[in-house]
Amino acid sequence: MxxxxxxxxxxxxxxxxxxxxxxxxxxxxxxxxxxxxxxxxxxxxxxxxxxxxxxxxxxxxxxxxxxxxxxxxxxxxxxxxxxxxxxxxxxxxxxxxxxxxxxxxxxxxxxxxxxxxxxxxxxxxxxxxxxxxxEPLRSVQPNMSIARQMHGDADYGRMWLQLYEQIVRSGRVMQGASxxxxxxxxxxxxxxxxxxxxxxxxxxxxxxxxxxxxxxxxxxxxxxYCRVEPLVFDDVPYRVEDHAGLTCSRSGAKGFFMNEVPQDDGTSAFELSDSEYGVKSIRRAEGDPVDLGDTWYTNGELTK
The missing domain is CATH 3.40.50.11310 (Bacterial phosphonate metabolism protein PhnH)
Known part of the structure; x- marks a missing residue:
């Protein structure tokens, strides 16, 4: 060797x-x-x-x-x-x-x-x-050492309290992303x-x-095949963004997550956030042989 x-x-x-x-x-x-x-x-x-x-x-x-x-x-x-x-x-x-x-x-x-x-x-x-x-606890516990101890103890009471305060102050959960x-x-x-x-x-x-x-x-x-359940109260159900009635101005697709595009006249147009799905929808409408897969949502309603 x-x-x-x-x-x-x-x-x-x-x-x-x-x-x-x-x-x-x-x-x-x-x-x-x-x-x-x-x-x-x-x-x-x-x-x-x-x-x-x-x-x-x-x-x-x-x-x-x-x-x-x-x-x-x-x-x-x-x-x-x-x-x-x-x-x-x-x-x-x-x-x-x-x-x-x-x-x-x-x-x-x-x-x-x-x-x-x-x-x-x-x-x-x-x-x-x-x-x-x-770190989901950062907004309620800035000390990361204590936050990790809370994870170890499954102590998420402060998270529930934060969501409750949002409902009391605004009438709904204000948490958007994350x-x-x-x-x-x-x-x-x-x-x-x-x-x-x-x-x-x-x-x-x-x-x-x-x-x-x-x-x-x-x-x-x-x-x-793992459970992922948003934190919600029994009498305040989890709600996604209300995009069911929006139509993509480019592809004509409806019932998916949209991006709002402000227009010069003060109005708004909407475009499909998933750009490639929008492109595939346009190509299919033009007669091209495009394979569109099953989607998580149909007309704004979760289908899976």
Whole structure:
């Protein structure tokens, strides 16, 4: 045995950019996160060629899971063509050789910021969500040491009190994105900054969801077929955004989550937040053979 036989040829960087040690740690933490759904696992967040707060947590998870056969889709607030989404997609492809796609149905790995696609994901797909603030108790307990002890004791009374105060003051729960949700009946998590519209998509979903915060160095997961229940009172049901009566001005699709676009005359137009689903709807209306998958919502009502 020689020293040369134990070494590998020099390379400018490891496959997938991250070194082997970083990938091993992330894989261990992901396995732990899957075993304890909703529980935050700390990890040593590595440096990547992107500023913290712009998706470094999700990028590290994607770099760990990716291989040359993985078809990758990247979303930024529902859009595939934003600067952030295009940059991350191009970087993942360059460092891994993996193919990329805009179609949700063709993707094996979907990295997203703020949204979950409208089409229902399969069991063989993985959703990676970028998380800016993984701690749901931060607004009621700024001391993170005490907050982690509260998680250990399942002490979420302050979360319920916060929701109750919102109802008393405003007549309804004012929490929009990052709605606190109970995972598997044990841990309360903040499901990324996804809107209330997307939270029910995590409940008993077929796919694996991994949520990672690079700046806060925390990772947690929602395994397939796992209960995700928003915190609600028995007499105040959970309500999603009322977009059932809105129609996309470009594709004509109706009953999905919309973006409001102010017009010069003071009115508002609406466009489908899931940009690729809107493009596919337009192509189908023009007669192109397009495969539209089943959706979580139909006419604004949850169908799954």
């Amino acid at each position: 020689t020293l040369a036989s134990l070494t590998k040829p020099w390379a400018p960087m490891s496959y997938g950019f991250l070194d082997a040690s970083a990938k091993r740690e992330l894989r261990r933490k992901m396995v732990k996160a899957v075993c304890v759904p909703g529980c935050q696992m700390p990890y040593a967040s590595r440096e990547v060629p992107m500023a913290r707060g712009w998706g470094t947590g999700g990028l590290q998870v994607s770099l760990t899971l990716i291989n040359p056969q993985t078809c990758v889709k990247v979303i930024d607030q529902g859009a595939d063509d934003s600067v952030n989404a295009a940059s991350i997609r191009r970087f993942l492809s360059r460092v891994s050789g993996a193919p990329v796609t805009l179609d949700t149905l063709q993707a094996d790995l979907i990295q997203s910021r703020h949204r979950i696609p409208e089409e229902i994901l399969r069991e063989d797909q993985v959703l990676v969500l970028q998380v800016p603030n993984p 709605y606190p949700s109970m995972v598997n009946g044990r841990h309360v998590m903040t499901p990324s900054p996804i809107p209330r519209w997307d939270v029910p998509k995590l409940h008993m979903a077929k796919h694996l969801t991994i949520l990672s915060a690079g700046r806060e160095k925390r990772i947690f997961a929602v395994p397939p």
